[in-house]
Amino acid sequence: MAQGMQAVAAAVIESGVPAARRGVVRRALMSALDDVLEAGTGIVVGPRGSGKTTVLAQWAASCGLPVVWARCTRAGISVRSGSRAVTLTPTEVSGVLRACAGPTLLVLDDVHELLGAGAAAELEQLLLTSAPTVHVVMGTRRQPTFTLARSEIDPPVVVTGADLRMRTWEVDRLFRDVYGHPLTTDDVETLTHETEGWAAAVHLFQRATDGLLPADRRRAVRSMRGDPHYARDYLVGEVLAELDRPLVQLLHWGSVFDELTADRCDALTREISGADGAPQATGLLRELECTWSLASTEDGVHYRLPRVLHQHLRAAHAEHLGASARIWHDRAQAVLADEPPPRTDAGRAATWAEFDGIEVPVDGHEWVGLVRAALRRDPAAQAERAHRLGGTGGALAEGLCLLLAGRQHEAAAPLRRAAADPDGPRPLVLGAALAEAALAGGRLGAVLRTIDRVQGEADRQGLTWLARLAHGLIVGLDGTGAARAQSRAFAADRQADHDPWGSALVLTWSALAGLSLGAAEPDAWEELVRRWQALDAAVPAAWARACYAVTAAAQQLPDAGQDARVAEAVARAAGVPGALAYAYAALAATDPEDGGELAALAESSGLETGVDMRPVRAVGLCGGRVPVRPAPPARVPAVPTPVGRRVGPGPAEAEDRAPELHVRCLGEFRVAVDGSAVDLSGVRPRARSALRMLALHAGRPVHREQLAEALWSELDPRAAMHNLHVSISAVRRALEPRVPTRSSRLVVRDGEAYTLVLRPGSRCDVDELERAVRGSARRRATGDSDAAADELGRVLDLYGGDLLxxxxxxxWVVAPRARLRLMVADAAADLAQLELDRGRPEQAIAAAARSIELDECRDHAWRLLVAAYTASGDAAAAHRATSGYRAMLDALGIPTLPATPALAPSAEVTSGRGTPPRRSPRTSPVSPGTWS
Incomplete structure (x- = not known):
């Protein structure tokens, strides 16, 4: 008999785990289920279609134990034995488990079928009699109560329906990696929100949109609100069909409420039927929650349905009622009106504002100012001020400032204090919990689950920025190459969504995770230096420069020694002792004479500050075996830093004023440094063109291949790149004749790109013109027409002629030249409209004429000119303008205007902005502008 059971057990185990459906690996759930190996028992409970079986199969396949996979039915427990299915009783399953040699995992899927058949006692006995080496995990739609009540059974690991909901990053990976239809971040968030991460709904939406063009799929995402037609058949045939009639009626009638309560449902029933029946909604709602997992509640009173189901019920019931649906809604509103108003805690109310796109409480400006200052310089000093500030905001600020300084061992306590404050503002508490989780390290699964909980709570609280940041941190959590690629894609979406802070934070986190795994990626850190500099965040930029130096030393790049010395100087200037320890480690790997002493200094500095040196050791520094490349004895050249300092080997506090650059590109090209015109007569023509190309993009990097292709396209790539390097050196000498070319503060190389840097006090007419155009649009949007007119007038003054x-x-200049010309023509027409509206026809005439000078075929400007002359009382000029307008239309082959005075009234001529196809404007003089 024993041998027979052993044979059955061997056959069952050999049958293995059924193949899981296509899907992403739910890392947070895998980590939670790993605790089953210690607790002994686990329960995965959720509604139909929540992905229970997929999760169980994924974890069972990865747990490392022999698996007995069983599916519960009302007839018993079905297992695979070889090629056939065998139905066993719970007692027989116990016998199979006793015959298994060593630790074994028993997976019981669809346990609710056994519970519904009245076999709860047998299932309980199965768990009680299982050997200590048998681990049991169950998948069910209703949670067995005995596992929590019996003292003989250890408390199980419980994964609920809320845990099973797919998160935004999982939906993102599902569409990107499994379905092959990547969605934008906004669409992923919309889809996750509308389906609430219900796996079946997400899959049904994919099936409904499979084969659509990307634009049509995006349109389908945006139209998801209302009746979820893509899931209708599934909801009717698979979900609602299993419910008893009273439950279905309760769902249909109660769907008019956003939240269902027993009192509301019973009151609505009385309103509709007019009968005083016995209350029965309480039991039905409990059954929806406990038996079917179709309702959730936090207080036992207010129940919420899954959004997809709720929308379907509301739409289906309204369709069924037809014209009577209005009565249904009115009665529901009457029920709500009879309820007492909800209690509010006035003391916890807060007004919220944005700090660079990040939600913060208005009454917390003091701690926000401390964090802002810590991003720029000396975060340790700001931490002391934050400690004296106190409160949740003070504790959060203290922890963040210490983290920026690199004092990680000290940062944990204030962050933990803020995260555990029961009376603190919810965003600050969640932000502290997020920072503490990122700082704590430890088991990847524990960190993942904490960040996951923060993301879910932030999403429920409507804290979009914090939820998206948590999303991005989870994307890059494990530091693998795939995770870093996803982080870059996520950061690109955040940058496109005007969230540079979130983009930079996610990329930094991902790069740190990769560095901890030994991934030396200098390019990633070089990009982060630029990003933090652009945000005027000198402290994170110092960290990024130190990490760049570490990775450059690990890869033995030619200038690694110089980069390390620069990183040391920048860290000193910014007052970041933790980054200084990293810089010492890079110096140790590149200095052939003092490497040992510098390595000891790096270790002692890291120990003193409490900074985590493991990422440095992961790439082979600080005790590693990276060979030292001799460094040249030349002095350290000055480098540009985020605050415009020239950092050299001298005292960290010494500063040289960065030169101011004035660039004019409109009408003629002129450049001046510190008020003195630069003599370019000795610079070769193509080198001058290179400078003009950089000036066109002043303040923004231009890739060297773009420069070489534009100026030396006839040469092979190597020769073109050589000519570019020679030309850039000539430009640097012309701009800063007393500064070594590699130390230029005005033409700076960032990786593969060159930038003409605009220091504080510098000016560029193209940049100022575009800012004035944007400013006028903002003023008009807020209704400030006077300020908008001033900005538009400045646009016309700045435009001194064609670009370069x-x-x-x-x-390379034709398209930007035409774009600027048409932009200014638009601005002139807008100014004419504003001046005409303000009753200033003379100014409107000048602006409209200027618009026509720049673009003769601008229909709107011609109409404005006629209207302005008419308003000024100059009928002859209005007639001449009308004739010119007709001549322009004739030249374009457009039917001539009727000979009526219809053009005169402003109401007739200002109603449209249509512009016919353009042709080259006539040559006409333009004003030289007032920019200097």
Whole structure:
């Protein structure tokens, strides 16, 4: 008999785990289920279609134990034995488990079927009689109560329906990696929100949109609100069909409420039927929650239905009632009106504002100011001020400032204090919990679950920025190459969504995770230096520069020694002792004479500050075996830093004022440094063109291949790149004749790109013109027409002529030149409209004429000119303008205007902005502008 059971057990185990459906690996759930190996028992409970079986199969396949996979039915427990299915009683399953040699995992799927058949006692006995080496995990739609009540059974690991909901990053990976239809971040968030991460709904939406073009799929995402037609058949045939009639009626009638309560449902029933029946909604709602997992509650009173189901019920019931649906809604509103108003805690109310797109309480500006200051310099000093501030905001600020300084061992306590404050503002508590989880390290699964909980709570609280940040941190959590690629894609979406802070934080976190795994990626850290500099965050930029130096030393790049010395100087200037320890480690790996002493200094500095040196050791520094490359004895060249300092080997506090650059590109090209015009007569023509190309993009990097292709396209790539390097050196000498070319503060190389840097006090007419155009649009949007007119007038003053006329028809300048010309023509027409509206026809005439000078075929400007002359009382000029307008239309082959005075009234001529196809404007003089 024993041998027979052993044979059955061997056959059952050999049958293995059924193949899981296509899907992403739910890392947070896998981590939670790992605790089953210690607790002995686990329960995965959730509604139909929540992905229970998939999760169980994924974890069973990865747990490392022999698996007995069983599916519960009303007839018993079905297992696979070889190629056939065998139905066993719970007692027989116990015998199979006793015959298994060593630790074994028993997976019981669809346990609710056994519970519904009245076999709860047999299932309980199965768990009680299982050997200590048998681990049991159950999948069910209703939670067995005996596992929590019996003292003989250890408390199980419980994964609920809320845990099973797919998170935004999981939906993102599902569409990107499994379905092959990547969605934008906004669409992923919309889809996750509308389906609430219900796996079946997400899959049904994919099936409904499979084969659509990307634009049509995006349109389908945006139209998800209302009746979820893509899931209708599934909801009717698979979910609602299993419910008893009273439950279905309760769901249909109660769906008019956003939250169902027993009192509301019973009151609505009385309103509709007019009968005083016995209350029965309480038991039905409890049954929906406990038996079917179709309702959730936090207080035992207010119940919420899954959003997809709720929308379907509301739409289906309204369709069924037809014209009577209005009565249904009115009666529901009457029920709500009879309820007492909800209690509110006035003391916890807060007004919220944004700090660079991040939600913060208005009454917390003091701690926000401390964090802002810590991002720029000396975060340790700001931490002391934050400690004196106190409160949740003070504790959060103290922890963040200490973290920026690198004093990680000290940062944990204030962050933990803020995260555990029961009376603190919820966003601050969640932000502290997020920072503490990122700082704590430890088991990946524990960190993942904490960040997961923060993301879910932030999403429920409507804290979009914090939820998205948590999303991004989870994407790059494990530091693998795939995670870093996903982080870059996520960061690109955040940057496109005007969230540079979130983008930079996610990329930094991902790069740190990769560094901890030994991934030395200098390019990633070089990009982060630029990003933090652009945000005027000198402290994170110092960290990024130190990590760049570490990775450059690990890869033995030619300038690694110089980069390490620069990183040391920048860290000192910014007052970041933790980054200084990293810089010492990079110096130790690149200095052939003092490497040992510097390595000891790096370790002692790291120990003193409490900074985590493991990422440095992971790439082979600080005791590693990275060979030392001799460094040249030349002095450290000055480098540009985020605050415009020239950092050298001298005292960290010494500063040289960065030169101011004035660049003019409109009408003629001129450049001045510190008020003195630069003599470019000795610079070769193509080098001057390179400078003009950089000036066109002043303040923004231009890739060197773009420069080489535009200016030396006839040469092979190597020769073109050589000519570019020679030309850049010539430009640097012309701009800063007393500064070594590699130390230039005005033409800076960032990786593979060059930037003409605009220091504080510098000016560029193209940049100022575009800012004035944007400013006028903002003023008009807020209704401030006077300020908008001032900004538009400045646009016309700045436009001194065509962009870079010296470069003629060069391809790289033709498109920007035409774009600026048309932009200014638009601005002139807008100014004419504003002046006409303000009753200033003379100014409107000048602006409209200027618009026509720049773009003769601008229909709106011609109409404005006629209207302005008419308003000024100059009928002859209005007639001449009308004739010119007709001539322009004739030249374009557009039917001539009727000979009526219809053009005169402003109401007739200002109603449209249509512009016919353009042609080259006539040559006409333009004002030289007032920019200097």
């Amino acid at each position: 006329p010296e470069d003629g028809p060069a391809e």
